[in-house]
Amino acid sequence: MKNEHVQQIDAAIAAVKSLSTVENFYFVACGGSMASLATGDYFINRELETPSRVYTSNEFIHMNPRGLGKNSVVILRSHSGTTPETVEAAKFAREKGAVTIAISMEETSPLCEAAEYTVHYNYKDGSDAIDGEVGVYFSLIFGIISALSSDEKYQRVLSQLSNLENLFESNKKQTLDRAYKFGMDYKREKIIYTMGSGAYYHQAYSFTSCLLMEMLWIHSNAIHSGEYFHGPFEITDYDVPFLIIKGEGPIRPLDQRAIDFAAKFSEKVEVLDVAELDYTGVDEDLREYFGPAIVGVVLRQYADGLAEHTGHPLSVRRYMWKMEY
Incomplete structure (x- = not known):
């Protein structure tokens, strides 16, 4: 994995670990981006005791989840980084004090500017998997799970992602x-x-x-x-x-x-x-x-x-x- 991606992922994981308590995770996006984030939600719910929820971006804003606050982690994704509803959701979550992590192929996009942390991936029609959207996202999710859990198997997941x-x-x-x-x-x-x-x-x-x-x-x-x-x-x-x-x-x-x-x-x-x-x-x-x-x-x-x-x-x-x- 390229150094820039490693640094971005490490910074996002460190922000999660810095919270005195992680009260909840929210995965926020639209369409295919929401579907891809939902995989992370599934594994967070499966492996950790911390509650997690997936929202489509506009619903997230209108719903205004009661648990959203300074001990929340909000992970957002937009391939282009320009999905208006997701950009607004990032601003909304950040105003609430949550740790906001934006995932996109465009580092200078409105979404990445709106969120506190950016995780960028390469996009080459599915190639370059470890630095592509799946490899980068799985590195982030299992990095977070590993940071909040003592089970050694998540480190093995991270080491074997190079096989993707x-x-x-x-x-x-x-x-x-x-x-x-x-x-x-x-x-x-x-x-x-x-x-x-x-x-x-x-x-x-x-x-x-x-x-x-x-x-x-x-x-x-x-x-x-x-x-x-x-x-x-x-x-x-x-x-x-x-x-x-x-x-x-x-x-x-x-x-x-x-x-x-x-x-x-x-x-x-x-x-x-x-x-x-x-x-x-x-x-x-x-x-x-x-x-x-x-x-x-x-x-x-x-x-x-x-x-x-x-x-x-x-x-x-x-x-x-x-x-x-």
Whole structure:
């Protein structure tokens, strides 16, 4: 990892450690940025006793959480650093006295200027993983967890993040043919449901909202595997397509139950089994921490496969960036 990134992450972690008590964490962003931050929220809640919550930026301001104050840590993200709602959320949190950490590819952006601490990442279409958005963010999150916990495994997570680049490339190669076959098989579908649980639910949400709906104009909904049987499963039929992430860790039985039912009644169930991915260089007990990062890269290939076979480039928009809204 480049020295500038290390220094920024270390400064942010030191600010968190300097608090007499960390009362809560808030993860604040919009769209895909919110989905990426939610992975950190999942692991904070999983590994620490400190409460954590994800907010979409505008809601965070209007909600004005009662617990927000000088012992709060607010982590915000915007790829460009210009998302107006997130910039305002950073100003709002800082006025409340919280430690504010902005994550962006643009160090001179309004978001980074509004927050007290900046964590910058490189952006090269998914390459340069350790200095890219995933590597930098995971270094920050597990650095914070390690600083607030005595468990040695988080230090091992941090040391093994250097494998991300190789893991991304090996898993892209492993799943390329399957992803493009998915694009060919599902190219005429008007709706595709996605499903997952735990940290992987946020990947399902991001795939649904940012890739299928925003970029490909395919109707979709992200369904939590544990909630599938509490209403959504009634839409299951032989011609209803699902893409289901079968995760690693304690949530795996939730996903398997949903897969078993969906596959019983639908002929269009695509399962992305995280356990089948390549984890070379990652300790067995750390795989669940790396899985969400790898799945994000693989799902992007599924979107590329759909784009290739539908003839709809992922860069095309109707409204975004083209008008005031």
